[in-house]
Amino acid sequence: xxxxxxxxxxxxxxxxxxxxxxxxxxxxxxxxxxxxxxxxxxxxxxxxxxxxxxxxxxxxxxxxxxxxxxxxxxxxxxxxxxxxxxxxxxxxxxxxxxxxxxxxxxxxxxxxxxxxxxxxxxxxxxxxxxxxxxxxxxxxxxxxxxxxxxxxxxxxxxxxxxxxxxxxxxxxxxxxxxxxxxxxxxxxxxxxxxxxxxx
Amino acid sequence: xxxxxxxxxxxxxxxxxxxxxxxxxxxxxxxxxxxxxxxxxxxxxxxxxxxxxxxxxxxxxxxxxxxxxxxxxxxxxxxxxxxxxxxxxxxxxxxxxxxxxxxxxxxxxxxxxxxxxxxxxxxxxxxxxxxxxxxxxxxxxxxxxxxxxxxxxxxxxxxxxxxxxxxxxxxxxxxxxxxxxxxxxxxxxxxxxxxxxxx
Numbered sequence: 001x002x003x004x005x006x007x008x009x010x011x012x013x014x015x016x017x018x019x020x021x022x023x024x025x026x027x028x029x030x031x032x033x034x035x036x037x038x039x040x041x042x043x044x045x046x047x048x049x050x051x052x053x054x055x056x057x058x059x060x061x062x063x064x065x066x067x068x069x070x071x072x073x074x075x076x077x078x079x080x081x082x083x084x085x086x087x088x089x090x091x092x093x094x095x096x097x098x099x100x101x102x103x104x105x106x107x108x109x110x111x112x113x114x115x116x117x118x119x120x121x122x123x124x125x126x127x128x129x130x131x132x133x134x135x136x137x138x139x140x141x142x143x144x145x146x147x148x149x150x151x152x153x154x155x156x157x158x159x160x161x162x163x164x165x166x167x168x169x170x171x172x173x174x175x176x177x178x179x180x181x182x183x184x185x186x187x188x189x190x191x192x193x194x195x196x197x198x199x
Numbered sequence: 200x201x202x203x204x205x206x207x208x209x210x211x212x213x214x215x216x217x218x219x220x221x222x223x224x225x226x227x228x229x230x231x232x233x234x235x236x237x238x239x240x241x242x243x244x245x246x247x248x249x250x251x252x253x254x255x256x257x258x259x260x261x262x263x264x265x266x267x268x269x270x271x272x273x274x275x276x277x278x279x280x281x282x283x284x285x286x287x288x289x290x291x292x293x294x295x296x297x298x299x300x301x302x303x304x305x306x307x308x309x310x311x312x313x314x315x316x317x318x319x320x321x322x323x324x325x326x327x328x329x330x331x332x333x334x335x336x337x338x339x340x341x342x343x344x345x346x347x348x349x350x351x352x353x354x355x356x357x358x359x360x361x362x363x364x365x366x367x368x369x370x371x372x373x374x375x376x377x378x379x380x381x382x383x384x385x386x387x388x389x390x391x392x393x394x395x396x397x398x
Contacts, residue, residue, distance in 0.1 A: 073300075077292075080302050080304055100299060101272075101275040101276070101299065101301075102302070103280060103281060103302040104279060124337055127337065131337055134336060135333075138326065138329055138330055139323035139326070140322070
């Protein structure tokens with residue numbers, strides 16, 4: 001399952017609001033290349049002298065989406081659950097704590113002794129679809145859940161893809177995926193997909 | 200990380216003690232083939248009319264090893280954590296609850312409407328080493344932790360293998376792996392391996 005938009009708010013958008021730095025609102029819609037986008041964002045943080053400790057405090061106060069904790073508890077009682085995200089462990093950590101430490105696979109920041117974010121390591125390219133393929137290769141049927149364009153390869157790769165909190169244009173463009181707007185609907189779709197006969 | 204012997208007791212040994220059925224003490228030392236061993240065990244349960252509900256209650260009372268919960272909390276604050284086991288979700292479930300629902304990848308039982316265990320599905324062969332290879336293929340350096348012969352392929356595949364609670368003969372046969380006997384030593388070995396320069 002994807003993280004931002006699905007279990008927690010969009011972290012950068014909320015950081016922009018909290019810090020009042022409008023430049024942090026820039027997304028993949030403005031800068032397509034994720035690598036370039038991240039370099040831009042880290043440059044902005046550096047310019048405003050925002051270090052990891054301040055960021056961590058801000059992210060802590062964001063918290064998961066309402067109902068996300070109860071939903072993940074439900075899933076984790078029934079299935080192996082892995083969160084696949086393009087965020088960074090250091091950003092997501094306060095939110096993972098609030099979600100009772102599910103397994104998260106994402107990317108890693110490099111932070112220096114002065115609390116400054118000096119770089120980042122992307123684990124792999126198209127990491128979400130790659131991880132789904134690997135799980136299938138390990139004998140699992142996979143249900144993938146995401147909200148946006150960067151989840152589509154993972155939804156297509158999965159045995160069942162489900163859109164959650166997706167914008168209308170994504171829902172219209174990919175009618176093959178059921179689209180849910182709340183956790184109760186999502187749980188029903190997951191149960192249905194899990195009970196489907198194996199192909 | 201392996202489950203039985205590392206985070207929870209050997210489930211079948213404890214079940215044999217609790218139920219007083221000595222035939223359940225048979226292990227991979229007696230019957231090498233895991234498939235054959237499982238068929239034998241399920242036959243014994245069936246003969247004694249022990250269903251899933253009774254088993255679940257027995258397993259609940261076993262509980263994790265002392266210190267296992269605190270240890271897994273420590274790991275999960277620092278690294279993505281996955282348990283790789285040859286047990287079954289239905290057996291492990293009460294123990295996973297007590298360990299605050301870490302991600303477990305193992306095998307699946309088939310239980311009929313009368314609570315009888317009628318079969319099982321092995322997810323994949325040599326599942327532990329396969330899963331480690333997949334994680335590496337997804338850009339991770341992997342630390343594998345296990346206690347016995349059936350963990351050795353996973354320890355060899357990992358970037359760093361660590362023996363935990365291993366019997367003397369295993370420690371002697373595989374001197375390339377550091378061997379730990381308590382969670383404090385294990386945490387120190389994990390920290391050391393995580394800080395090692397990337398090859």
